[in-house]
Amino acid sequence: MTSKARLWLFAAMALLQLAAPAGMILSRERTLAQGEAFKFRTAPVDPYDAFRGRYVSLRIENAEAAWPQAKAAAYGQTVYATIETGDDGFARFGAAFPSRPKDKPYLKVQAGVANDKGGISLELPFDRFYMEEGKAPAAEKAYQEHNRRGAQDAYVVLRVLDGAGVIENLFVGGRPIAEVTAGAKP
Amino acid sequence: MRDQKHIAWLYEQLPGLVSDGTLTSEAAQRLRQRYGEAEGGRGLQAATLFGVLGAVLVGGGIILLLAHNWDEFSRTTRAALSFAPPVLAQAIAAFALWRKPESVAWREGAGAFLTLAIGASIALVAQTYNIGGDVGDFLLTWSLLALPIVYVTPAIIPALLYLIGITAWGGARWTSDADALGYFVLLALILPWWLFEAKDNPYRPRPLIFAWAFALLLPYGVTASLHDAFDLQGVWMLLSGAIAGALFLAGRRFWGEGLSRMQKPLQTLGALAVVVLALVFSFEDTWRTQMRDWTVDASAFKHALSANPIAFAIVAFWLLLWLALWIDSLRFKDWARTFLGALPIFVALGLVLTRFDYPLAAMLLLNVYIFALGVGTLLAGLGEQSLGRVNSGMLILAAVILVRFFDADIGFIARGLAFIALGAGFLIVNLAMIRRRGAAEP
Numbered sequence: 001m002t003s004k005a006r007l008w009l010f011a012a013m014a015l016l017q018l019a020a021p022a023g024m025i026l027s028r029e030r031t032l033a034q035g036e037a038f039k040f041r042t043a044p045v046d047p048y049d050a051f052r053g054r055y056v057s058l059r060i061e062n063a064e065a066a067w068p069q070a071k072a073a074a075y076g077q078t079v080y081a082t083i084e085t086g087d088d089g090f091a092r093f094g095a096a097f098p099s100r101p102k103d104k105p106y107l108k109v110q111a112g113v114a115n116d117k118g119g120i121s122l123e124l125p126f127d128r129f130y131m132e133e134g135k136a137p138a139a140e141k142a143y144q145e146h147n148r149r150g151a152q153d154a155y156v157v158l159r160v161l162d163g164a165g166v167i168e169n170l171f172v173g174g175r176p177i178a179e180v181t182a183g184a185k186p
Numbered sequence: 187m188r189d190q191k192h193i194a195w196l197y198e199q200l201p202g203l204v205s206d207g208t209l210t211s212e213a214a215q216r217l218r219q220r221y222g223e224a225e226g227g228r229g230l231q232a233a234t235l236f237g238v239l240g241a242v243l244v245g246g247g248i249i250l251l252l253a254h255n256w257d258e259f260s261r262t263t264r265a266a267l268s269f270a271p272p273v274l275a276q277a278i279a280a281f282a283l284w285r286k287p288e289s290v291a292w293r294e295g296a297g298a299f300l301t302l303a304i305g306a307s308i309a310l311v312a313q314t315y316n317i318g319g320d321v322g323d324f325l326l327t328w329s330l331l332a333l334p335i336v337y338v339t340p341a342i343i344p345a346l347l348y349l350i351g352i353t354a355w356g357g358a359r360w361t362s363d364a365d366a367l368g369y370f371v372l373l374a375l376i377l378p379w380w381l382f383e384a385k386d387n388p389y390r391p392r393p394l395i396f397a398w399a400f401a402l403l404l405p406y407g408v409t410a411s412l413h414d415a416f417d418l419q420g421v422w423m424l425l426s427g428a429i430a431g432a433l434f435l436a437g438r439r440f441w442g443e444g445l446s447r448m449q450k451p452l453q454t455l456g457a458l459a460v461v462v463l464a465l466v467f468s469f470e471d472t473w474r475t476q477m478r479d480w481t482v483d484a485s486a487f488k489h490a491l492s493a494n495p496i497a498f499a500i501v502a503f504w505l506l507l508w509l510a511l512w513i514d515s516l517r518f519k520d521w522a523r524t525f526l527g528a529l530p531i532f533v534a535l536g537l538v539l540t541r542f543d544y545p546l547a548a549m550l551l552l553n554v555y556i557f558a559l560g561v562g563t564l565l566a567g568l569g570e571q572s573l574g575r576v577n578s579g580m581l582i583l584a585a586v587i588l589v590r591f592f593d594a595d596i597g598f599i600a601r602g603l604a605f606i607a608l609g610a611g612f613l614i615v616n617l618a619m620i621r622r623r624g625a626a627e628p
Contacts, residue, residue: 003284006338012281013334016277017304020331021268021311028315054255055316127316132257145612167316178257 031166035159036105038083038091040126042156043143044168054136055128056170056177058156064112065093066119073098073111073120079104080163081122090155096120100163108163126158129170131177138181139172146173198389199445214445237295238343245275245302252310264314268307275303283339299339301332301348322358325351329372336379342392346399349375353403356410367496371412388440389449397441397451401433405459415497418490420476420537423467425501427530427613428508430459435511435527438520461530461582464556468586470595473536473545505530522566524558556586 041061065081067073073096082104083093093107096119100106112121131139143154157168170177200217203209209217248271259267275296282289282296306330311317311323329351335344356369380400384393408429409416416422434456444450466472491498508530515524532555536548560582568573590601 009334010280011340014272014336016334017272017276017300017307017331018269020327021272021307023310024311024315024317025265025268028317055254059436107315126316127318129316130255130313132255133253135257 001108021092027164031161031164032159032168035161035164035166037168038085038105038158038160039089039155039171040091040158042154054133056136056139058126058170060124060126060156062092063124064115064117064119064121065096066117067114068095069098072114075111075113076123077111079109079111079120079122081109082106083097083160093122093157096122104171105160106163107160107165126156126165126167129156129167129177131181135178135181139170139177142172142177142180193333196221197445197449198387198391200391200445201441201449204445205443211443211445218445233291234294237291238298241295241299242343244269244522245299245306246524249302249309251307251584252306252313255313261314264310266312268314271303271306272300275300279335279339290511294343295337296340297335297339298343298347300335301344304328304331322355324359325355326368329355333375337374340379340383340392342395345376345379345392345396349396349399349403353407353410356407366411366413367500370500373407384440389444394441394449394451397437398455401437401452401455404429404433412497412500415490415494415501419487420533420540421501423476423533423537424530425504425535426463427460428469428504430456430463431527431529432504432508432511433455434460435508435515435523438523438527439511457526460526460557461559461585462534464529464552464559465585466591467533467552468534468549468556468589469593470545470549473540473548476537477540477543477545522562524560529555553586553590556582560586588610 022078043059043061065079073079077098079096079098080100082101083091083106084094084104085091094104096109096111097106100108107124109125110123112123114120146153153174154170154172156170158165159168172180197218200209200214202218204211252267268432278305279296279300282292283463286292301523308324308327308331312319329348332344332348332351335341336348352369352372355372356366380393380396383390383396388394388397399445405426408425412425433452435452437450437456441450444453508527512527512530515527518524532551536551539545539548539551560579562579563575563582564579567573567577567579587605591598593601
């Protein structure tokens, strides 16, 4: 390889390696800045990722939508699920469509399996909330304590823009998780 | 004092010199005896090893530090920080490539560090924005971003990390659907690099080390990515036989002049795999299980084929690749090589026999195959006065004798009679050989 060709290749490689994280950052920042906020009820638990550290794994409640199409949805198919806010202030999914709906906020997700209500379950990409090492177990504990008292009041605030969603924060007992776990020792 | 660097260079050149007729293989072996073992090849000197080790440790340390997920950092700080590891590593790589172009240690160390720095960068972004997805998705992004490093530097450590990354990705996808087939696309992306490196001299450290890693990791990748096809009626037997045979034959074809074990990567691991597989196939139970599958659902094959045609196309590709290499081996008139590479033929015959309700015949056929392999290797070793081959032959025979002795599927009487008959055969042949030798030496 000539030196000049290598220089160009190197430059292209370096650019690609920086563009990948930059692209990931920019698209999320845009959603956080301009997206509409929704509250989804969830149940946090504490697993572990070797490369990316501690997080609480999120199970969003009622991750299912109606499927007003004649043809059944294939597992893993991309669908667009509309989001509605209920009287209690929490969001839930309305109906899922194979193409982007026009007039309602929606999320681009993957179809799960058919449920017994004639709809489908949704495979949501929001399955984790990263926390400082040592604080994820504390977050899970805080949630469990609230849960025992019958107050299942953990929720995430999701910013949604053009079908993309980014988690803004996780709340337990009405307070941001960082506040709840502030005293926790790592 | 001997210059180890030059001896290592000489050993890289010897196979080429033998194949173009400059040296006979005896002369090459005498040269090896004259100079003794080279202490590490050119690519594996202490400076390189320590450089790579240092780079890997620092890179891994950065990943772990970032994985702590510091609460003190704001989102903006984290986003900015995401670019620090790759920018730093790219600067070091540029320095290595243009200021230290002769230094293997710099190139390998910088390549390894850059590979890990990319991982640190995308891990931090994923943390900051709580991006979902499992370890598999993360590994895929990482591997693809690291691939250009292999071509630009060119260094072996990033190539090995890529190979490990895509294999782990295939493994992480084990439980999911057909997209693990992407493993073969990912594998194909690095093959041009390997071909390019091996073009002039396949015995140089880089293509050689890659060949070892390739042959070691391939079985994991294949089983992980083709698990749909694997579960089906003898496909796994044919496919694993074809891959083992293809590895062995390709090794003999492209690293055929290798003088030391280290210089024979594919044929060593391929031959080992053939023997292990043949041992597994020498149990009647292996064949009986296939028969059960057939009787349970005869149409399963058709269903699986139409559900996942690409998986079966890949299986067919491996079978064709093996067949091409096997037919190619015929022209060398090296019958031991052709026989060892012929395992898939015996597996296919065994499957046909099992299909017609003769699993016992299939089992016997494979036993004859592995027994003949052992005896053939032993005799070839004795003929060439090669202790290594004699030992290999003895090991194969010992293994097959051992598993048959304890094989509970066969009755004691049948086992006993077979052992006595075989032993008597050996003694008679031995007697005949001694007599003939006695007649030749008056």
